Amino acid sequence: MTSPTIVWFRLDLRLADNPALHTTATRGGPVLPLFVWSPEEEAPWAPGAASRWWLHHSLAALDAQLRARGSRLIVRRGASLPTLLELVRETGARAVCWNLRIEPAIRARDASVERALTGEGCEVRAFHSALLHEPEAVQTRGGAGPFRVFTPFWRACLALPDPPTPSPPPETLPAPARWPASLPLDALELLPRLSWADGFRPLWQPGETGARARLEQFLAEGLERYGETRDRPDWAGTSRLSPHLHFGEISPRQVWHAVRAAAERRGWSRARWRQSVFLTELGWREFAHHLLHHFPHTTDAPLREEFARFPWRRDAALLRAWQRGRTGYPIVDAGLRELWATGWMHNRVRMIVASFLVKDLLLPWQEGARWFWDTLVDADLANNTLGWQWSAGCGADAAPFFRIFNPVLQGRKFDPNGDYVRRWCPELAALPDTWIHEPDRAPADVLQRAGVALGKTYPTPVVNHTIAREVALEAFAGLRRVPSPRSTRPVTQRAKGS
DNA sequence: TTTTGAGTTGTTCGA
DNA sequence: GTCGAACAACTCAAA
Numbered sequence: 037m038t039s040p041t042i043v044w045f046r047l048d049l050r051l052a053d054n055p056a057l058h059t060t061a062t063r064g065g066p067v068l069p070l071f072v073w074s075p076e077e078e079a080p081w082a083p084g085a086a087s088r089w090w091l092h093h094s095l096a097a098l099d100a101q102l103r104a105r106g107s108r109l110i111v112r113r114g115a116s117l118p119t120l121l122e123l124v125r126e127t128g129a130r131a132v133c134w135n136l137r138i139e140p141a142i143r144a145r146d147a148s149v150e151r152a153l154t155g156e157g158c159e160v161r162a163f164h165s166a167l168l169h170e171p172e173a174v175q176t177r178g179g180a181g182p183f184r185v186f187t188p189f190w191r192a193c194l195a196l197p198d199p200p201t202p203s204p205p206p207e208t209l210p211a212p213a214r215w216p217a218s219l220p221l222d223a224l225e226l227l228p229r230l231s232w233a234d235g236f237r238p239l240w241q242p243g244e245t246g247a248r249a250r251l252e253q254f255l256a257e258g259l260e261r262y263g264e265t266r267d268r269p270d271w272a273g274t275s276r277l278s279p280h281l282h283f284g285e286i287s288p289r290q291v292w293h294a295v296r297a298a299a300e301r302r303g304w305s306r307a308r309w310r311q312s313v314f315l316t317e318l319g320w321r322e323f324a325h326h327l328l329h330h331f332p333h334t335t336d337a338p339l340r341e342e343f344a345r346f347p348w349r350r351d352a353a354l355l356r357a358w359q360r361g362r363t364g365y366p367i368v369d370a371g372l373r374e375l376w377a378t379g380w381m382h383n384r385v386r387m388i389v390a391s392f393l394v395k396d397l398l399l400p401w402q403e404g405a406r407w408f409w410d411t412l413v414d415a416d417l418a419n420n421t422l423g424w425q426w427s428a429g430c431g432a433d434a435a436p437f438f439r440i441f442n443p444v445l446q447g448r449k450f451d452p453n454g455d456y457v458r459r460w461c462p463e464l465a466a467l468p469d470t471w472i473h474e475p476d477r478a479p480a481d482v483l484q485r486a487g488v489a490l491g492k493t494y495p496t497p498v499v500n501h502t503i504a505r506e507v508a509l510e511a512f513a514g515l516r517r518v519p520s521p522r523s524t525r526p527v528t529q530r531a532k533g534s
Numbered sequence: 535t536t537t538t539g540a541g542t543t544g545t546t547c548g549a
Numbered sequence: 550g551t552c553g554a555a556c557a558a559c560t561c562a563a564a
Contacts, residue, residue: 384543446544540561
């Protein structure tokens with residue numbers, strides 16, 4: 037009998053389109069599915085509290101699926117390498133397979149694990165499956181380094197051959213003669229001690245089955261009008277696949293090919309589905325991973341170096357007001373409360389609250405990235421880093437610095453009836469539409485009739501947006517006044533009118 | 535090498 | 550109320 041092979045599950049908690057599992061299952065010999073909980077190795081970006089909640093349920097789902105195929109998930113806790121070596125010794129395994137991750141800390145760890153395992157005479161095989169295209173496969177024509185602008189990056193991706201067709205889940209997985217010990221999932225203590233995550237459960241179905249169901253529902257109901265509906269937080273216009281994609285319960289290749297199949301059923305042209313807004317969002321996920329792969333320091337430091345001397349504020353009270361959804365700007369507060377209650381926030385609102393933190397409050401984007409990291413069930417290092425650097429204007433393909441969201445206008449435009457605000461800020465629910473996004477300007481009698489007492493039942497604005505905008509523009513302009521050390525040009529004149 | 539066109543997601547102001 | 554222009558300058562990617 038062939039010796040057993042360990043399949044080391046990480047962010048690929050699925051059976052279908054899982055090359056590490058597929059390769060192992062097809063070559064015969066017992067399969068040992070393993071998950072190792074080693075958050076210390078991911079520091080300083082170990083999974084946050086909301087991610088742990090998701091991970092617990094996703095691992096339970098994976099174990100159930102494995103058991104349906106005569107297998108099971110071995111759960112261990114501790115440093116990856118000694119844990120793997122121990123299992124190798126216990127079982128006589130001769131090979132370890134996994135699917136690659138691109139996070140800097142993980143890449144470094146995997147490299148040393150691979151060296152050590154190989155040194156012990158263990159075969160190691162690592163596969164790409166987290167992206168449509170391997171990071172090195174997407175290159176500028178001149179070979180002048182990685183892409184830093186989304187549009188040409190995505191054009192280059194679309195010019196590549198379609199990503200490989202996903203493999204089906206293995207029908208059976210040969211079991212070892214004797215199963216090695218496994219911790220019960222609860223021993224990992226992934227679930228919160230306090231019951232703050234109770235609100236998550238009815239909204240999400242972690243695991244491969246839930247991911248597939250979510251995708252099918254979106255393809256049936258959301259794909260057609262995604263371009264128009266995706267910006268409306270009061271509607272369910274987005275796919276909500278992000279946590280499933282993050283944990284690898286579904287792969288971008290599966291999404292790609294499912295979109296293609298759905299489009300072909302509807303007779304869409306090849307150009308139409310490949311250039312659809314939804315697949316372009318998958319392109320942003322690719323781009324985020326591409327950037328993290330090539331610029332690993334950007335998780336903590338701005339890509340545009342001049343932003344390192346930006347005069348960010350340090351104000352714990354302001355930060356706390358933002359985190360708790362008590363800024364006095366309803367669309368901002370609604371978003372942050374949705375995040376707290378559900379572990380997720382609509383993409384449009386993520387941009388609004390990010391712009392508000394960075395440009396209205398002048399708090400460092402890293403604080404926002406940290407908060408999202410701890411509270412989002414879809415917290416993903418590549419996407420989170422890209423999103424925050426983009427919002428702060430310090431990233432690769434960043435928003436121009438003068439693009440400062442007006443939270444009142446954004447609210448009116450994307451939550452025109454105030455349904456989203458009323459849902460998450462119920463203390464404002466009785467306000468008429470006219471004032472729902474701007475309660476501090478509502479006449480006193482309107483507030484009274486709606487039962488709103490500003491400063492008591494709902495906060496007065498923590499900053500005046502008009503003034504905050506001016507201050508932010510001035511601070512961003514200050515970055516330009518100081519020439520970079522290597523610059524030989526004269527100091528740029530301030531724009532007229534200042 | 536130099537040049538050229540372009541760049542997710544916006545707001546404000548003035549006609 | 551609506552519409553177009555201005556808001557900066559820079560860097561990227563490709564010709």
